[in-house]
Structures are given as C-alpha cells and as structure tokens.
Amino acid sequence: MAREALEQRGAPKAVGGSGALDRWFRLREAGTDVRTEVxxxxxxxxxxxxxxxxxxxxxxxxxxxxxxxxxxxxxGAGVMTILMGLASNYPLALASGMGLNAVLAFGVVLGAGYTWQQAMGIVFWEGLLVTLLVLTGARESVMNAIPANLKRAIGVGIGLFIAFIGLKNAGIITHTATIVPGPGGQPVISNPTYVALGNLREPAALLALFGLALTLLLVVRRVRGALLLGILGTTLVAFFTGQARLPETWLSLPTAESLATIGRLDFSVVLNLSAWSFIFAFLMTDFFDTMGTVVAVGGEAGYLRPDGTVPRLRNVLLVDSLAAVTGGFLGCSSITTYIESASGVGEGGRTGLTSVVTGLLFLLAIFFAPVVGIVPSAATAPALIIVGFLMMSVVREIEFGNPEDGIPAFLTLLGMPLTFNISHGIGLGFVSYVLLKLFRGRARDVHPLLWVVSALFTVELFGLWQFIFR
Structure with missing residues (x-):
C-alpha cells in the first residue's frame, strides 16, 4: 500500500544511497535515496x-x-531533530510546540503570576516525568494499547488539522468573531461565526491560491520535489508582488545576550503544589500530541506494522521526552515532535536523514535568521494543504459500520481541527470509546490502560487539574 502510494506520487522505484549514508540510514531498504531525503x-x-x-x-x-x-x-529544534534522526531513523522533526508556548506565556506567567524562569522549570519537570514514563515502558504500553481503528482516525484527524492550518495560513478560511468589552470590562465574543471564507481578494490569499495551483500542477505531473518547488516558486512571486523583501542583513552572529535564556530555569517551582496542575496539563498535551504525530506520520511514511505498532518506538518517545527537558533548560518552552514532519514525508522522506537535514538547517538558521524570514506563510500553506490530503487516504480503512468503533473514530478526526488541538481530539475519541464499550456491556474488551488514560483525559477536558492541585 505505502509503496504503491509512493510510486503514484512520482517517487523513484529504484533507489539507493551512497556509502556510509546508505548503510547508516538504510536508504535502499526504505525505498529512498539521498536526493529525495535532502x-x-x-x-x-x-x-x-x-x-x-x-x-x-x-x-x-x-x-x-x-x-x-x-x-x-x-x-533546540536543530539539536533534537538531528538526535531524532540518528536515534530512530524516522523523518520526524522537533521544535517548540505551538499551543504549549501560549499556555506557558499567557496561562502560567501572565495568568498564574509565575516568572518565566519558573515556567521553564515547569516544562523541565514535565519533561522529566514523561522521560520516566518512557523508561518504565508506560508510554509505549499506552500507544500499543490503542485500537487500530482509533490509530487510523488519529492519522486522518491530524491530516485534517494540517490542512485546516494551511487554509488558515493562506487566508482562504478565517473567522469573523470579534472581541468586545462586556459587563465590567470583561471581554466577550461578538458575531461568533466560527469559520468563514476569507477575503480571496487579499494579496496574501491570492499568493497562496497561486502557490496551491502551482504545487498541485507539479504534484499531478509527478515532478520530484513538487512541494519544495511550489514553496520556492510562490516565494519568488511574493518578491515581485511586494509581499516579500530581501533582508537588510544576511548574517546574524550570536552574542552573549542571545544566550541569556540558557540554564535560567527556576527549579524551586516544584515545591509549589499549584504548579503541578500546569505540570500535568503540559504532560497530557505532550504525551498525546507526540503519540498522534508519530502514528499519523508513521502511517503516511509506511512504517506502521499491520497491528498499528511502530518499530523502534521507544527511541522516538525517549528523544521526544528529552526534548521537553531540553526546551525547559534552553528557555524556549517545551520541544515536541511536529506535525509538519508530514510535509517532508509527503515529499518522499522515509528515514532519519530527512531529520538530520532539517536539523542542520535549523542550526544554520541561528546565523542566517534574516534569510529564513523571507519565506511568507502563504508560500508554505499550500504544502500543508496537500499533505493533509495525502494523509486522508487511510480514512478508507476506518471501520465506520460498527458504531462502537466508528463514533469514537469520527469524534477523534473531527475533534482535532475543530478544537485546534491534537490532544483534545484524541481525548474525545478515547473517552467516547470506553463509554460506548461500557454501554454495550463489553467493558472487558477495553485495555486496562485505556480506562486509566480516559479518566485522565476526563480531568483534562473538564479542566479539573486546578481543583486537584489547589
């Protein structure tokens, strides 16, 4: 199935690598080559x-x-992505997690009154806890306990989520809700149209539509490197239309000031009981966001086993857990496995060499950040939309005919884009799955770990951590 899909997308049938790279990353075995991976x-x-x-x-x-x-x-992104590629030999990339960084800034610091150094301490301790779960085998056991139908739904849901992000970044979809002052000065939502068609006459939307058309043309013509060529071609048009400009300076050398966050975390926060509500909230999100990403990207890359398990899973989870610790130490919030990894898989990446290349580019970006910034989000949005489409193919394997399995799968794949959160979508699927099995008198069919995880998700979805750790 994976090989047929690969060939339909125009990837090479006869592939291989050269010398040490081929042997280390097993390129020929994975059906890829150095050029494709780069x-x-x-x-x-x-x-x-x-x-x-x-x-x-x-x-x-x-x-x-x-x-x-x-x-x-x-x-952090560079080091941990390279480590992931070398340790797991999977095309998974890591960086500071969106959503987690917002919770840290607006929830932990501005909301709860912690310093940013204490907030990084929270991230560090959360990473240690997740690492402990990996070393004891608990994290891997939870992943292996998930029914195959839900694993497929997680992959499809993330595909929808990625496409939704792409459409949003392109300005093709938007929301019309506005925030206005309410009674007592409290903000309230006015005119809540949750999703609507964007203004397609806006320059950014027109640029993204051009990029989407260009990339689709390259994809259907089976041009190798279609997603990359689409991004580059759209960026070039952005220059001519005034939506991108050459940087005033091309090189940015690090200084002592630019290293000021490293090692500045405050460990004393662990003595504050109320901080543990945030530690566990971060843990739940980190735990299941990564799980969803690994399952989704694994399904797209073709390295899931028939029973839905992932070879070398512990290596993946260990690096991801250590990434959270690293994010707290460096001061850049929790580092986690990124759903955008699927864009490289959509381009044909199948091994850790893809991750090593991505990581090296992140390290180079430390010195060439002004150059990296010239690519507008409208240029990368089409790639996300197309990758979302590619990840939808597994939907045909989901068994919707049986409501006990079909409804949880449906809530999972629908919940991710609509809550704008991978973990919340997984939680809706898990909780509904165990409840439906219970209602049908088939509670024994549910793995014991799923009961535990579903209980934790119930606490998470209802926001009860703050009451438990008061």
Whole structure:
C-alpha cells in the first residue's frame, strides 16, 4: 500500500544511497535515496521555520528576551531533530510546540503570576516525568494499547488539522468573531461565526491560491520535489508582488545576550503544589500530541506494522521526552515532535536523514535568521494543504459500520481541527470509546490502560487539574 502510494506520487522505484549514508540510514531498504531525503528535509524545515520567529513573539509577552528565545528555539529544534534522526531513523522533526508556548506565556506567567524562569522549570519537570514514563515502558504500553481503528482516525484527524492550518495560513478560511468589552470590562465574543471564507481578494490569499495551483500542477505531473518547488516558486512571486523583501542583513552572529535564556530555569517551582496542575496539563498535551504525530506520520511514511505498532518506538518517545527537558533548560518552552514532519514525508522522506537535514538547517538558521524570514506563510500553506490530503487516504480503512468503533473514530478526526488541538481530539475519541464499550456491556474488551488514560483525559477536558492541585 505505502509503496504503491509512493510510486503514484512520482517517487523513484529504484533507489539507493551512497556509502556510509546508505548503510547508516538504510536508504535502499526504505525505498529512498539521498536526493529525495535532502529535498524532504528542506521542505520540512521550510514548513516549520516560522517557529523561529513566532515562538519568541509569544514568549516575549511573558518577559523572555526575544533575541535569546529565537536562538534557543533554533538551537533546540536543530539539536533534537538531528538526535531524532540518528536515534530512530524516522523523518520526524522537533521544535517548540505551538499551543504549549501560549499556555506557558499567557496561562502560567501572565495568568498564574509565575516568572518565566519558573515556567521553564515547569516544562523541565514535565519533561522529566514523561522521560520516566518512557523508561518504565508506560508510554509505549499506552500507544500499543490503542485500537487500530482509533490509530487510523488519529492519522486522518491530524491530516485534517494540517490542512485546516494551511487554509488558515493562506487566508482562504478565517473567522469573523470579534472581541468586545462586556459587563465590567470583561471581554466577550461578538458575531461568533466560527469559520468563514476569507477575503480571496487579499494579496496574501491570492499568493497562496497561486502557490496551491502551482504545487498541485507539479504534484499531478509527478515532478520530484513538487512541494519544495511550489514553496520556492510562490516565494519568488511574493518578491515581485511586494509581499516579500530581501533582508537588510544576511548574517546574524550570536552574542552573549542571545544566550541569556540558557540554564535560567527556576527549579524551586516544584515545591509549589499549584504548579503541578500546569505540570500535568503540559504532560497530557505532550504525551498525546507526540503519540498522534508519530502514528499519523508513521502511517503516511509506511512504517506502521499491520497491528498499528511502530518499530523502534521507544527511541522516538525517549528523544521526544528529552526534548521537553531540553526546551525547559534552553528557555524556549517545551520541544515536541511536529506535525509538519508530514510535509517532508509527503515529499518522499522515509528515514532519519530527512531529520538530520532539517536539523542542520535549523542550526544554520541561528546565523542566517534574516534569510529564513523571507519565506511568507502563504508560500508554505499550500504544502500543508496537500499533505493533509495525502494523509486522508487511510480514512478508507476506518471501520465506520460498527458504531462502537466508528463514533469514537469520527469524534477523534473531527475533534482535532475543530478544537485546534491534537490532544483534545484524541481525548474525545478515547473517552467516547470506553463509554460506548461500557454501554454495550463489553467493558472487558477495553485495555486496562485505556480506562486509566480516559479518566485522565476526563480531568483534562473538564479542566479539573486546578481543583486537584489547589
């Protein structure tokens, strides 16, 4: 199935690598070659590079020095992505997690009144807990306990989520809700149309539509490197239309000031009981976001076993767990496995060489950040939309005929884009799955770990952590 899909997309049938790279990453065995892996790594980097600029803006609101946050973001993403490629030999890339960084800035610091150094301590301790779960085998056991139908739904849901992000970044869809002052000055939502068609006459939307048409043309013509060529072609048009400009300076050398966040975390936060509500909230999100990403990207890359399990899973989970620890130490929020990894897989990436290329580009970005910033989000949005389409193919394997399995799968794949959160979509699927089995008198069919995880998800979805750790 995976090989047929690969060939239909125009990837090479006879492939291989050269020398040490071929032996280390087993390129020939994976059905790929060095050129394909390098292109895939570049595509993954280009679809993720926005985090170098977005993460410092978000963390800056919490008082984290922006220049230092930018360097820490690129450094953490580069080191951990290379480590993932070498340790797991999978095309998975890591960076500071979107959503997690917002919770840290606006929930932990601005909302609860912790310092940013204490917030990074929370991230560090959460990473240690997840690492402990990996070393004891608990995290891997939970992943292996998930029914195959739900695993397929997680992959499809993430595909929908990725496509939704692409459409949003392109300006093709938008929301019309506005925030206005309410009674007592509290903000309230006015005119809540949750999703609507964007203004397609806007320059950014027109640019994205051009990029989508160009990329689709390259894909259907089976041009190798279609996603990368689409991004580059759209960026070139952005220059001619004034939506992108050459940087004033091409090189940015790190200074002592740009390393100011490294090692500045405050460990004393663990003594504060209320901080543990945030530690467990981060843990749940980190735990299941990564699980969903690994399952989804694994299904797209073709390395899932028939029973839905992932070879070398412990290596993947260990690196991801250590990435959270690293994010807290560097001061760039929790580092996690990225759903944008699927863009490189969509370009043909199948091994850890893709990740090594992506990681090296992140490290180079420390010195060439002004150059990285010239690619507009409208240029990378088409790649996300197309990758979302590619990840939808597994939907035909989901058994919707049986409501006990079909309804949880449906809530999972629908919940991710509509809650804008991978973990919440998984939670809706898990909780509904165990409830339906219970209602049918088939509670014994549910793996014991799923009962535990579903109970934790119930606490998470209803926001009860703050009441437990008061």
């Amino acid at each position: 292109i895939a790594g570049i595509v993954t980097f280009m679809t993720m590079a926005y985090i170098i600029f977005v993460n410092p803006d978000i963390l800056g609101a919490a008082g984290v020095p922006r220049q230092a946050a930018a360097v820490a973001t690129a450094l």
